[in-house]
Amino acid sequence: MKNYQDLIYKELSFKIVGLLYTVHNELGRNCNEKQYGDKLEELLKSNGILYERELVIPPSFPSEAKGRNKADFIVDDKIVLEFKVKRRVGRVDFYQLQRYLRALNKKLGILVNFQQLNLTPKRILNSDKIDY
Structure with missing residues (x-):
């Protein structure tokens, strides 16, 4: 059984989640996805x-249209970030990030809904890339 020390990209994902909290604390929960993305981009740049x-x-x-799906951010070529600004994140959002992880051959994604009162980023694993 894996434990806390075995978290995938532990330091990087903790840093990203901290930046997501900063974005949420500074902008609140009533902005649009682009505004949250712009703020995170600023923080990523300032943190190198x-x-x-x-x-x-x-x-x-x-037959799927090219350019139809876009990942909001790929951080350090390791972690896929997917932003939502909606009342509730559901299975469709989880499955969307799973598809992105598989298509991009990445191990970890973080799904975040900025409209929540209390931000709770979700770590989503690509089960095809994880050794249990």
Whole structure:
């Protein structure tokens, strides 16, 4: 059984979550996704953390339109961040991030809903890449 020491990208993910809390504390819960992304981008730059923003996800089936899906952020070529600004995050959002993780061949994603009163980022694992 794996434990706390075995968290994937422990230091980087803790740093990212801290920055997400900073974004939420500074902007509140009534902004749009782009505003939250702009603020996080500013914080990533000021902390010297490498990232890509709005990376286009390759189509998952032949007739899918190219450029239809975009990951909000890929941090340090390791962690996929997906932002939501909605009343409640559901399974469809979880499955969306799972698809992105598989398409980009990444181990870890963080799903965050900025509209929540108390921010609770969710760590989502790519089960295809994890050794249990």
